[in-house]
Amino acid sequence: MVYANDICREMTKESENKTPLHALGEAGIHQRIRECRIPSRSETFLGPGDDAAILRPKQGQELVVTKDMLVEGVHFDLMYCPLHHLGYKAVSANVSDVVGMGAEPAHIVLGLGLPPKFTVEALDAFMEGVRHACARYGIDLIGGDTVSTLSDFFISITAIGYVETGRSIVQSGARKNDLLCVSGNLGAAYAGFLMLDRERRIFLENPEVQPDLTDHTYVLERQLRPEARTDIWEQLKQAGIRPTAMTDVSDGLSKSCFMIGRASGLGVRIDLERLPIHPGTLKVAEELNMDPYHLALHGGEEYELLFTVPMDAYAELQKIENITVVGFMEEDPEAFRMIDSSGKAFPMQERGWDGFEN
Amino acid sequence: MVYANDICREMTKESENKTPLHALGEAGIHQRIRECRIPSRSETFLGPGDDAAILRPKQGQELVVTKDMLVEGVHFDLMYCPLHHLGYKAVSANVSDVVGMGAEPAHIVLGLGLPPKFTVEALDAFMEGVRHACARYGIDLIGGDTVSTLSDFFISITAIGYVETGRSIVQSGARKNDLLCVSGNLGAAYAGFLMLDRERRIFLENPEVQPDLTDHTYVLERQLRPEARTDIWEQLKQAGIRPTAMTDVSDGLSKSCFMIGRASGLGVRIDLERLPIHPGTLKVAEELNMDPYHLALHGGEEYELLFTVPMDAYAELQKIENITVVGFMEEDPEAFRMIDSSGKAFPMQERGWDGFEN
Numbered sequence: 001m002v003y004a005n006d007i008c009r010e011m012t013k014e015s016e017n018k019t020p021l022h023a024l025g026e027a028g029i030h031q032r033i034r035e036c037r038i039p040s041r042s043e044t045f046l047g048p049g050d051d052a053a054i055l056r057p058k059q060g061q062e063l064v065v066t067k068d069m070l071v072e073g074v075h076f077d078l079m080y081c082p083l084h085h086l087g088y089k090a091v092s093a094n095v096s097d098v099v100g101m102g103a104e105p106a107h108i109v110l111g112l113g114l115p116p117k118f119t120v121e122a123l124d125a126f127m128e129g130v131r132h133a134c135a136r137y138g139i140d141l142i143g144g145d146t147v148s149t150l151s152d153f154f155i156s157i158t159a160i161g162y163v164e165t166g167r168s169i170v171q172s173g174a175r176k177n178d179l180l181c182v183s184g185n186l187g188a189a190y191a192g193f194l195m196l197d198r199e200r201r202i203f204l205e206n207p208e209v210q211p212d213l214t215d216h217t218y219v220l221e222r223q224l225r226p227e228a229r230t231d232i233w234e235q236l237k238q239a240g241i242r243p244t245a246m247t248d249v250s251d252g253l254s255k256s257c258f259m260i261g262r263a264s265g266l267g268v269r270i271d272l273e274r275l276p277i278h279p280g281t282l283k284v285a286e287e288l289n290m291d292p293y294h295l296a297l298h299g300g301e302e303y304e305l306l307f308t309v310p311m312d313a314y315a316e317l318q319k320i321e322n323i324t325v326v327g328f329m330e331e332d333p334e335a336f337r338m339i340d341s342s343g344k345a346f347p348m349q350e351r352g353w354d355g356f357e358n
Numbered sequence: 359m360v361y362a363n364d365i366c367r368e369m370t371k372e373s374e375n376k377t378p379l380h381a382l383g384e385a386g387i388h389q390r391i392r393e394c395r396i397p398s399r400s401e402t403f404l405g406p407g408d409d410a411a412i413l414r415p416k417q418g419q420e421l422v423v424t425k426d427m428l429v430e431g432v433h434f435d436l437m438y439c440p441l442h443h444l445g446y447k448a449v450s451a452n453v454s455d456v457v458g459m460g461a462e463p464a465h466i467v468l469g470l471g472l473p474p475k476f477t478v479e480a481l482d483a484f485m486e487g488v489r490h491a492c493a494r495y496g497i498d499l500i501g502g503d504t505v506s507t508l509s510d511f512f513i514s515i516t517a518i519g520y521v522e523t524g525r526s527i528v529q530s531g532a533r534k535n536d537l538l539c540v541s542g543n544l545g546a547a548y549a550g551f552l553m554l555d556r557e558r559r560i561f562l563e564n565p566e567v568q569p570d571l572t573d574h575t576y577v578l579e580r581q582l583r584p585e586a587r588t589d590i591w592e593q594l595k596q597a598g599i600r601p602t603a604m605t606d607v608s609d610g611l612s613k614s615c616f617m618i619g620r621a622s623g624l625g626v627r628i629d630l631e632r633l634p635i636h637p638g639t640l641k642v643a644e645e646l647n648m649d650p651y652h653l654a655l656h657g658g659e660e661y662e663l664l665f666t667v668p669m670d671a672y673a674e675l676q677k678i679e680n681i682t683v684v685g686f687m688e689e690d691p692e693a694f695r696m697i698d699s700s701g702k703a704f705p706m707q708e709r710g711w712d713g714f715e716n
Contacts, residue, residue, distance in 0.1 A: 045420060046526070046528060049529075049621070050458075050459065050528050050529050050530075050605070050621075051424060051454075051455040051456070051458035051459050051529075051605055051606060052422040052423055052424030052455050052456055052458070052459045052461070052517075052519070053422070053423045053424070054420050054421070054422055054423075054459070054521075054526050054528075055420060055421040055422075055423060056420050056421075056523060057415065057420075057421065059417050059418075060417075062403060062412050062413060062414050062415075063412070063413040063414075063415065063421065064410040064411070064412055064413075065410055065411045065412075065413060065465070065467055065500060065501060065516075065518065066409060066410035066411070066467075066501065067467045067468075067469050067501060067502050067503045067514075067516065068503050069469050069471065069503045069505045069514065070505075071471055071505050071506070071507050071508070072508075073507075073508045074505060074506055074507060074508065075505070096409075097409040097410050098409070098410055100408075100409035100410070101408065101409050101410045101412070103410070107423070109423055109424075109425045109516050110425075111425050111427050111469070111514045111516075113427065113429055113471075113510070113512055142423060143423060143424065143425060144425050145425045145426050145427045145514075147427045147428075147429050147432060147433070147512075148429070148432055149429050149431075149432060149510050149512070150429070150430075150431045150432065150509070150510055151508070151509050151510060152471070152507050152508055152509060152510040152512075154471055154505075154507070154510075154512060156425075156427065156469045156503075156514035158423075158425065158467050158469075158516035159410075160423065161410070163412075165414060168404070168412050170404060170408050170412075171407075171408050171409075172408075247408070247409055248409060263407070263408075
């Protein structure tokens with residue numbers, strides 16, 4: 001993994017070994033991006049190069065379309081975010097939304113806003129991450145647009161997936177008493193962010209200090225190079241478990257609970273003790289003197305799946321690793337509650353990432 | 359039409375009547391954008407709100423997907439670009455690419471990067487233009503993402519269209535001796551840009567001067583609020599004329615000629631005298647002492663259609679207004695030539711907008 005000092009060397013200082021983007025021009029940049037395209041999907045009839053890409057879906061399929069954007073200084077900091085990880089993460093974020101619909105991710109359209117400081121080497125590192133993610137998820141890069149910007153570096157991806165007609169899983173399908181389940185563990189990506197942010201501040205105060213982050217490898221990986229949970233979705237399908245509602249937890253658990261609850265006209269009850277929290281996340285909470293439940297409830301960028309299943313699926317669920325039942329759906333659409341170990345109930349706060357808040 | 363002084367009042371000065379975006383928060387902004395959504399397409403099965411939108415295409419159709427991005431300070435200047443026109447233009451640019459494939463534009467996914475200076479009123483003005491364009495082209499806004507940025511305002515749209523399987527028109531289908539045709543007229547959008555840029559410089563030097571642009575209404579409209587040529591495509595279909603290759607002229611005529619020529623393995627010959635140039639464009643060229651052919655050949659942002667048809671379609675073509683035969687496809691793939699009124703041949707320069715050039 002690359003950290004602050006290396007990235008600073010890579011991006012913020014002038015370097016004679018780097019090539020300015022205008023040496024390529026727009027056509028050269030497009031060519032560079034197209035080279036990262038290894039078509040693998042039979043539905044991709046025509047890829048980049050023309051006015052638009054052409055998809056030829058199989059009959060009896062629906063298309064699922066989502067868009068997710070990342071902006072430098074808002075969603076990531078190039079001080080500590082290696083570009084190849086960033087490329088991977090941008091794809092994961094979009095794939096996660098497609099999986100959250102119960103669909104098979106298949107294609108991405110990539111938009112890049114590139115500021116003057118960006119070099120050809122930086123573009124290559126970013127695209128290496130995109131290519132890696134496309135291979136990992138079995139998806140095709142089918143087109144996009146690349147523009148120059150005055151100062152911000154931004155990434156805009158539209159992802160497209162397929163699902164059998166009528167088989168998509170939306171947020172509004174939960175029913176009373178359905179079990180509320182979450183994949184993996186919660187709060188780790190946010191814990192990773194907190195560690196990197198602390199490191200960034202230390203570096204800015206004293207560039208000679210090289211912090212040791214080896215204790216925090218797990219949460220850093222979760223922040224910098226998250227995986228969309230296509231594996232969990234595959235396991236659910238193989239076990240014959242069909243969620244009634246599903247979403248990814250990219251805005252944090254509490255926001256996602258409110259989304260499923262409101263869309264389904266139900267309330268949500270969560271047992272705090274059941275929330276899956278990784279030891280690495282607990283360690284960060286301890287170091288920073290924070291409540292680990294706060295990280296698990298309100299940390300975003302998780303890309304875990306939150307879904308509801310009928311109660312009779314409980315036995316089958318137990319056979320799948322990395323899924324935890326954390327609560328259930330309540331009849332009262334106003335009841336969003338958390339229960340602690342003593343049985344005491346607290347109202348759930350709807351908090352998470354909001355880039356427009358003061 | 360609104361000009362520099364009004365826009366400056368609207369965007370660059372503080373105003374007590376404007377509402378900061380953080381008063382809405384992300385959820386409020388999404389709500390505001392969703393209100394601009396008037397679903398009209400039967401294929402739109404699920405719109406914004408879930409992880410992704412769901413499309414249910416008819417059987418026997420292909421999907422055409424394109425993305426086009428606009429960045430403040432690079433592609434537009436809020437000094438002279440009214441926000442409702444900008445919303446309209448951003449949609450037109452994407453619709454134009456779908457039409458350039460011979461497909462029916464149907465859906466857009468909208469990504470917005472909003473800087474701190476952006477107000478709720480500015481968002482509403484922009485979305486009014488988006489809504490207007492969606493109604494005009496009969497398309498649905500099906501989803502997207504909205505993020506805050508540090509300084510740049512950017513727009514990223516993905517457009518999706520439908521076409522009967524095997525009926526899309528790509529750039530590689532031109533054949534030897536095919537007629538090269540263009541819709542409307544060329545260079546007007548670039549002429550409009552040159553007028554606005556002159557006005558901007560005058561305004562910055564002396565804000566008291568209110569330039570009179572009434573003589574240039576046509577070219578300003580073409581620059582600020584361009585139309586995608588869905589009408590031309592409809593007329594071609596009704597006349598039973600099927601282009602062998604097609605693209606929009608958004609990067610300028612010369613670039614588009616090279617794209618069709620290279621994709622088809624042919625050369626292009628253009629008769630300069632035939633290039634359709636509007637009197638308003640000629641007037642700008644005269645005022646600025648520029649060659650009008652330069653504007654017509656290398657000006658971008660046109661959204662006219664450039665297409666090739668077999669020679670035997672000539673008689674039918676003549677019946678359609680607003681289409682001009684400007685040249686034909688040559689066998690020699692290296693021959694990109696322009697012929698002047700005396701019959702003299704010049705090599706065609708491949709020049710147009712490249713945001714990454716020095």
